[in-house]
Amino acid sequence: MKAAELPNAKGHFGMYGGKYVIETLMPALKELEALYKEAQTDPQFQKDLKYYLKQYVGRPSSLYFAENLTKELGGAKVYLKREDLNHTGAHKINNTIGSALLTLRMGKKRVIAETGAGQHGVATATAAALFGLECDVFMGEEDIKRQALNVFRMQLLGAKVIPVSSGTRTLKDATSEAIRNWITTVETTHYIIGSVVGPHPYPMIVRDFQKIIGEETIEQIQETEQRLPDLCVACVGGGSNSMGLFYPFIDHKDVGLIGVEAAGLGIETGKHGASLSHGNNGVLHGMMSYLLYDDDGQVQEAHSISAGLDYPGVGCEHSYYKDTGRIQYETITDDEALEGFQLLSKTEGIIPALESSHAIAHVAKLAPKLSKDKIIVVCLSGRGDKDVTQIAERMGIQL
Amino acid sequence: MSRIEERFNTLRSNNQKALVAFITAGDPDLESTRQLFSVIEKNGADIVELGVPFSDPLADGPVIQKSSQRSLKNGTTLKKIVNLVSEIRKDSELPIVLMSSFNPIHVYGFRQFVDDAVSAGVDGIIVPDLPPEESKELEDYANSKGLDMIFLLAPTSTPDRVEMVAQRSRGFIYYVSLTGTTGVRSQLPPGIETKLLEIRKASERPVLVGFGISGPEQARQASGISDGVIIGSAIVKLIEEHSGNPEIRDQKVAEFISSIHQTLKS
Numbered sequence: 091m092k093a094a095e096l097p098n099a100k101g102h103f104g105m106y107g108g109k110y111v112i113e114t115l116m117p118a119l120k121e122l123e124a125l126y127k128e129a130q131t132d133p134q135f136q137k138d139l140k141y142y143l144k145q146y147v148g149r150p151s152s153l154y155f156a157e158n159l160t161k162e163l164g165g166a167k168v169y170l171k172r173e174d175l176n177h178t179g180a181h182k183i184n185n186t187i188g189s190a191l192l193t194l195r196m197g198k199k200r201v202i203a204e205t206g207a208g209q210h211g212v213a214t215a216t217a218a219a220l221f222g223l224e225c226d227v228f229m230g231e232e233d234i235k236r237q238a239l240n241v242f243r244m245q246l247l248g249a250k251v252i253p254v255s256s257g258t259r260t261l262k263d264a265t266s267e268a269i270r271n272w273i274t275t276v277e278t279t280h281y282i283i284g285s286v287v288g289p290h291p292y293p294m295i296v297r298d299f300q301k302i303i304g305e306e307t308i309e310q311i312q313e314t315e316q317r318l319p320d321l322c323v324a325c326v327g328g329g330s331n332s333m334g335l336f337y338p339f340i341d342h343k344d345v346g347l348i349g350v351e352a353a354g355l356g357i358e359t360g361k362h363g364a365s366l367s368h369g370n371n372g373v374l375h376g377m378m379s380y381l382l383y384d385d386d387g388q389v390q391e392a393h394s395i396s397a398g399l400d401y402p403g404v405g406c407e408h409s410y411y412k413d414t415g416r417i418q419y420e421t422i423t424d425d426e427a428l429e430g431f432q433l434l435s436k437t438e439g440i441i442p443a444l445e446s447s448h449a450i451a452h453v454a455k456l457a458p459k460l461s462k463d464k465i466i467v468v469c470l471s472g473r474g475d476k477d478v479t480q481i482a483e484r485m486g487i488q489l
Numbered sequence: 490m491s492r493i494e495e496r497f498n499t500l501r502s503n504n505q506k507a508l509v510a511f512i513t514a515g516d517p518d519l520e521s522t523r524q525l526f527s528v529i530e531k532n533g534a535d536i537v538e539l540g541v542p543f544s545d546p547l548a549d550g551p552v553i554q555k556s557s558q559r560s561l562k563n564g565t566t567l568k569k570i571v572n573l574v575s576e577i578r579k580d581s582e583l584p585i586v587l588m589s590s591f592n593p594i595h596v597y598g599f600r601q602f603v604d605d606a607v608s609a610g611v612d613g614i615i616v617p618d619l620p621p622e623e624s625k626e627l628e629d630y631a632n633s634k635g636l637d638m639i640f641l642l643a644p645t646s647t648p649d650r651v652e653m654v655a656q657r658s659r660g661f662i663y664y665v666s667l668t669g670t671t672g673v674r675s676q677l678p679p680g681i682e683t684k685l686l687e688i689r690k691a692s693e694r695p696v697l698v699g700f701g702i703s704g705p706e707q708a709r710q711a712s713g714i715s716d717g718v719i720i721g722s723a724i725v726k727l728i729e730e731h732s733g734n735p736e737i738r739d740q741k742v743a744e745f746i747s748s749i750h751q752t753l754k755s
Contacts, residue, residue: 100622110591110618112548114643114668116650256554257544266545273548274669276645373592373618374545386566387596388544 093340096407101290103410109289111269111376118276123291125196130298135191142187146220147177149184149302153310153467158437166460168453169319170440170470171307173331180443180472181303181331182213186282188299190217193280200224200279204268206233206261206327207398207445208240209472210284215249217282225249228268230259233397240476258391261327261401265375285328286405289376293406300334307467308338315465321346323456324469325448326419327363327398329405331471336417346418349408350452352394353421361393365404366412366419379406395424396444396477422448430454431474431481443472444481492584492612493637493660496535497695497716506753507661507717508533508708509697510746511588512724513540513556515565517732519573524735525728525742530583532743533750538615538719539574541567541589548617550672552722556729567593567602571609578610586613586639586660591623599627603634613637613660621657632659644668644684655692662688662696664715672722673703677710685714705752712753720749 096103109119129135143149151172160168173181186203193201201223205211211227218225227244231253234241244251257263265287272281286293286300304322311319322339324332326349339345354362362368365380372381374389382390382402392402411417422430427444430451435441442450449468457466482489490498500507510529514522522539529537542557542565549557567589574585587606594602594616606614614636619627621640631638637660642651645668655662664685667678678701688696698711699719708718727745731738 108623109620110623111620112617112643112665113620113641113650113654114548114645114665116620116622117645117647120647262545266547269547270550270670276668371595373590373595375547376618381592383592383596385596386568387593388561389592 093337096410097290097294101294103407104413105371106378106406106409107290107293108378109376110373110378111289112273114273115276115289119289119291126192126291126295129192129195135195138191139188143184143302147183147187148175150306151175153307155314156438159434160457162437163454163457165457165462166320166464166466167462168457169311169465169467171303171335171467172470173303174440174442174470174473178213178216179475180209180213181300181334182210182284183216184302184334185284185296185299185330186210186213186217189280189282189295190221190223193223194221196280198278198280200275201282202226202228202268202271202279203282203284204228204261204264205284206264206400207396207443208233208237208244208476209398211249211251212240212243212247214282215244215247218249219247226252226271228252228254228264228271230254230261230264232259233261233264236397236480237476239479261397262389262392269375285330286333286407287328287375287377287403293377296330297333297337297407300330301337303331303334303469304336304338307335311465311467318342318345319465319467321348321466323348323350323449323453323466325350325399325445325471326366326404326408327352327401327445329408331469333405333407335469340416347416348452349417349419350448351419351421352396352399352448353423354393356423357421362421363392363394363399363401364421365402366408367421371409374403377406379409380404380412395427396448398443398445399448420452422451426451428481440470441474442470443474444477446471447474491635491637491660492582493536496584497661500535506712507535507695507697508749508753509536509538509717509719510534510724511538511540511719511721512728513542513553513560514570514573515542515560515563516556516725516728517559518563519565519569521735523573523577524739526577526581528739528743529746530581532746534583534746535717536584536586538586538588539570541570541587541593543590543593546590548670550670550722552725552729553671556725567597571605571611574611575609584612585610586615587611588615588617591616591619594627600630603631603636607634607636611636613639615639615641615663617641621653628657639663641665642688644678644680648687651688651691655688655694658694661716662692662694663719664688664696664698665700666698666711667701669700671700673726674701675703677707682714705748708749709752717753
């Protein structure tokens with residue numbers, strides 16, 4: 091089956107995806123589906139989207155040949171897809187600009203979002219400021235502590251950050267609380283989900299807004315190398331930067347695709363975020379997908395040093411490609427991610443987000459084993475400024 | 490005829506309205522649930538809805554979220570709840586409905602769950618995050634075993650959805666009175682009458698109003714335009730407030746149920 095044929099009309103990717111939500115939200119999802127379909131074929135919408143992505147976000151993001159890193163690793167050539175260079179410092183804004191334009195089209199005046207690392211929150215607050223929308227961002231109390239800088243950025247942008255104290259106080263609970271708020275405000279509010287998760291049509295819409303990462307990559311690598319890469323590597327929390335990079339490559343069967351999940355303190359400790367590698371199918375946040383849960387079906391806590399990967403679920407399209415074998419999934423521990431973080435900082439002068447550091451760390455393991463004529467593209471989904479305080483603390487350094 | 494149908498037939502022939510009482514199973518433990526069940530039965534509830542706790546109950550407000558947490562903390566599982574129902578069935582014929590998020594049922598294995606629930610004496614199930622679009626397999630199997638699959642309608646439901654749910658819901662139709670999560674509200678939302686009339690036109694099945702009903706006055710108003718009410722958070726709140734003293738807790742719940750019962754039967 092071709093990648094473009096999924097999801098089917100019901101929003102399913104094989105057995106995954108769907109719309110597992112309370113009746114109250116069903117009409118809004120149908121409406122969103124119809125509206126999105128219209129927007130896709132509306133030249134004006136596409137023109138607006140293109141304009142903001144170019145002039146405001148700064149696209150296309152560069153595909154940078156990391157020569158120093160390549161030398162250091164001594165194997166395959168490593169290219170970085172520089173999503174960290176986007177306005178607001180991560181790939182998240184590709185989706186929030188598109189989604190904010192959809193919101194305007196709906197005539198709604200308020201948007202809500204969930205956030206883990208704060209990158210999606212900042213990106214939503216940014217788009218809301220740009221388009222004059224009211225914006226509330228739900229964020230777990232634990233993450234508010236870990237990501238104080240992003241909290242302040244959101245406030246500067248005019249958004250309200252609503253602390254979530256239920257459950258594990260991280261991304262999972264922030265998402266639950268955003269959905270509860272949406273159940274209450276659905277008639278006036280659009281929920282901008284930050285990843286390829288949630289009920290249909292969200293996983294499809296977010297993927298479509300993020301696929302520009304892969305589309306540009308194809309164009310850029312053709313230009314510099316006159317061929318496609320051998321491997322694409324990206325980190326997977328919910329899975330939006332990875333799906334954005336991978337999706338245009340799905341039908342190019344010769345290109346290997348590797349998603350890197352958080353192994354946290356180590357898979358054997360049970361404290362990780364590797365739902366694809368170590369979870370099972372289940373339903374959370376409106377979709378069927380791989381999920382971490384106990385024998386009774388209760389969702390388990392995830393753990394990762396990076397707030398953006400600290401999520402027990404994952405995008406349903408990833409689940410589908412995990413089962414078909416088209417995408418391979420690997421894991422990287424907190425400690426390995428920190429090594430990746432330092433490696434890229436020192437060799438290339440690029441401080442990566444802790445999330446993206448997982449992908450870097452995996453490439454550091456992989457590249458030396460491959461010959462020098464092989465090409466790896468790794469998605470540098472965000473910059474690491476937001477993580478600096480946390481890492482200093484971990485290294486015992488007082489800033 | 491199912492216990493639920495039978496109950497509604499009796500109520501209709503006596504021109505009375507139904508009182509459905511919701512409590513979270515295992516809050517604070519399963520022994521208390523058994524005790525509370527009999528208190529609720531004695532004081533006039535027509536159906537008891539047992540909430541299956543879930544780690545991430547998306548349709549619930551803070552009161553039921555917290556009760557879910559208390560229950561899970563004490564080790565409640567769906568299996569234990571099914572066992573509890575078979576215990577209760579030894580001396581009660583009151584209709585019992587389980588309300589659960591889908592994941593516990595999915596992980597249990599939905600066919601196994603339906604089989605076990607039916608043999609324990611469960612009469613119906615409500616799975617809020619499983620709309621008709623996703624429910625086909627579970628629904629067909631439940632129907633084949635005589636377990637009523639009860640669907641929800643909401644203020645946002647469009648006419649085509651009212652039609653679909655009206656046709657597919659068994660036992661009764663659960664009308665979510667407000668655009669929001671569970672929890673008591675000070676008054677009924679505007680526009681509720683129009684929607685209930687629309688549902689009535691689409692179906693002969695009983696329509697019950699839930700979400701946000703806090704006490705006798707709202708119960709009276711809501712039942713005036715429906716077949717009865719579902720009350721959850723108001724009861725769960727009493728259980729939470731008097732957790733230290735089971736005797737007082739039971740007495741408070743008894744008084745509350747009885748006051749609603751009086752209102753609905755008068």
